[in-house]
Amino acid sequence: MEESDGERDRVEPSSRGPAEAEKRPAALARLRAAVSEPPPGPARPEFWRSPLRGPWLTAVLGLVLLVGVTVLFVTGLLSYAAYNPDLSPVNDQTPDKGWLGFYLFSWPTSPYWLYRVNQGVHVVLGVVLVPVLLAKLWSVIPKLFQWPPVRSVGDGIERLSLLLLVGGAGFEFATGILNVQLHYIFPGSFYVLHFYGAWVFIGAFVVHVVFRLPRALRALKYGRELPEAGTEEAAGLVSPRPAPPTISRRGALGMVGLGSLALFVVTAGQSMGGWWRRTALLAPHGRDPGSGPNGFQINKTAASVGIRPSDIGPAWRLTVRGAGRQVVLTREELLAMEQNEAALPIACVEGWSTSDQLWSGVRLTDLAALVGQGTDTPRALVESVQRGGSFTSVVLRDNQVRDHRSLLAVRVNGAVLSEDHGYPARVIVPGAPGVHNTKWVGRITFGEPT
Numbered sequence: 513m514e515e516s517d518g519e520r521d522r523v524e525p526s527s528r529g530p531a532e533a534e535k536r537p538a539a540l541a542r543l544r545a546a547v548s549e550p551p552p553g554p555a556r557p558e559f560w561r562s563p564l565r566g567p568w569l570t571a572v573l574g575l576v577l578l579v580g581v582t583v584l585f586v587t588g589l590l591s592y593a594a595y596n597p598d599l600s601p602v603n604d605q606t607p608d609k610g611w612l613g614f615y616l617f618s619w620p621t622s623p624y625w626l627y628r629v630n631q632g633v634h635v636v637l638g639v640v641l642v643p644v645l646l647a648k649l650w651s652v653i654p655k656l657f658q659w660p661p662v663r664s665v666g667d668g669i670e671r672l673s674l675l676l677l678v679g680g681a682g683f684e685f686a687t688g689i690l691n692v693q694l695h696y697i698f699p700g701s702f703y704v705l706h707f708y709g710a711w712v713f714i715g716a717f718v719v720h721v722v723f724r725l726p727r728a729l730r731a732l733k734y735g736r737e738l739p740e741a742g743t744e745e746a747a748g749l750v751s752p753r754p755a756p757p758t759i760s761r762r763g764a765l766g767m768v769g770l771g772s773l774a775l776f777v778v779t780a781g782q783s784m785g786g787w788w789r790r791t792a793l794l795a796p797h798g799r800d801p802g803s804g805p806n807g808f809q810i811n812k813t814a815a816s817v818g819i820r821p822s823d824i825g826p827a828w829r830l831t832v833r834g835a836g837r838q839v840v841l842t843r844e845e846l847l848a849m850e851q852n853e854a855a856l857p858i859a860c861v862e863g864w865s866t867s868d869q870l871w872s873g874v875r876l877t878d879l880a881a882l883v884g885q886g887t888d889t890p891r892a893l894v895e896s897v898q899r900g901g902s903f904t905s906v907v908l909r910d911n912q913v914r915d916h917r918s919l920l921a922v923r924v925n926g927a928v929l930s931e932d933h934g935y936p937a938r939v940i941v942p943g944a945p946g947v948h949n950t951k952w953v954g955r956i957t958f959g960e961p962t
Contacts, residue, residue, distance in 0.1 A: 564761050565654065580644065583633070619944075620911070624917065631861060635692055638685065645681060680712050683705075692794075694862060778791065779794050782795035783865055824935055830842075832956050832957075876939075879920060885958045892956055895953070896953060896954060922936065
């Protein structure tokens with residue numbers, strides 16, 4: 513009995529259905545296998561051949577960075593606080609910091625070496641940690657290419673933090689080192705970029721520590737023996753096809769330590785000052801005015817900020833304002849006032865500092881008294897006559913103004929200030945960042961809104 517065309521049409525689909533249904537799972541399985549199979553290259557575990565990589569080495573480097581980065585972050589916060597950024601927009605180039613300024617406090621003037629030590633530790637430690645950071649990144653580089661890239665929600669959060677961590681670390685260390693070298697090639701203010709970069713980095717760092725610290729402690733407990741590749745203890749770091757070793761893991765750590773020691777030797781001298789500055793081979797050069805009373809480090813010369821002879825010549829005047837009054841002083845009148853001395857260093861954000869220099873000049877409180885601000889001296893706005901560059905003015909907090917060592921200096925180490933050191937007069941304040949010791953001062957305003 514023959515089937516009609518219509519009956520054949522109805523039967524054929526049902527006869528093809530089971531075959532197609534069987535093909536679909538097989539195709540899906542092949543697709544899943546293709547997706548789960550890492551592509552050729554660094555995503556494959558056997559691509560990485562070093563016999564040194566393993567949980568123990570990564571854990572040791574990670575714990576060193578845990579301590580070092582924590583100290584870096586704290587000293588960085590203190591460095592920012594030293595600028596008294598909450599006092600006036602003049603002091604702060606970081607807009608809209610909001611709650612990120614929660615820790616700010618009145619920066620003290622005693623001990624007078626506080627900023628010098630804090631910034632020296634911050635900069636020197638940052639340079640010294642570079643070999644450790646590079647070694648840590650090398651030790652975990654297989655994890656950056658893991659396949660599949662994201663395995664779970666928790667894994668996705670950790671991977672995102674890892675991206676921010678690596679990028680943030682590179683950005684902070686690179687901008688910090690460029691700043692130390694006075695090489696300002698940033699697409700904006702170093703202070704703003706470094707400030708926000710630090711918060712992004714530390715956020716990712718905290719997330720990473722939460723995820724990885726327990727594993728790092730277990731790795732230290734298990735010792736230097738490598739676990740079998742592919743196991744949970746291997747953490748994706750152990751090569752399944754390692755090359756023959758040419759150095760031990762302890763030897764590798766020794767090389768990293770020697771690299772950090774070498775960087776310390778050629779960097780720390782710029783923070784220690786004095787004779788040790790000769791050892792600071794990585795410090796920026798060409799910033800030493802030579803020998804003599806004015807022969808100590810400077811960042812900016814008079815010429816570099818547009819100081820003209822007429823700005824600091826015989827026509828120079830110091831204007832002192834406050835409480836609705838104003839006094840204008842010539843240099844001779846300033847020299848006729850009571851002169852006081854203070855032995856204070858200059859310390860800058862780049863990490864360099866001088867030994868104590870003997871400054872002499874008029875106390876800021878004595879200048880405030882000229883305009884009726886002799887008791888409970890308020891804060892002061894100090895303005896320079898310089899025409900270019902940053903930090904042309906600063907607002908000093910009341911505790912800084914009232915310190916008896918805070919001077920409008922006219923001499924240093926028994927000699928008249930050189931032009932590059934701020935002639936005819938500059939501010940010197942104990943414990944203040946170098947840029948707040950304003951040079952070529954033309955006006956001081958006490959207590960008025962700034």
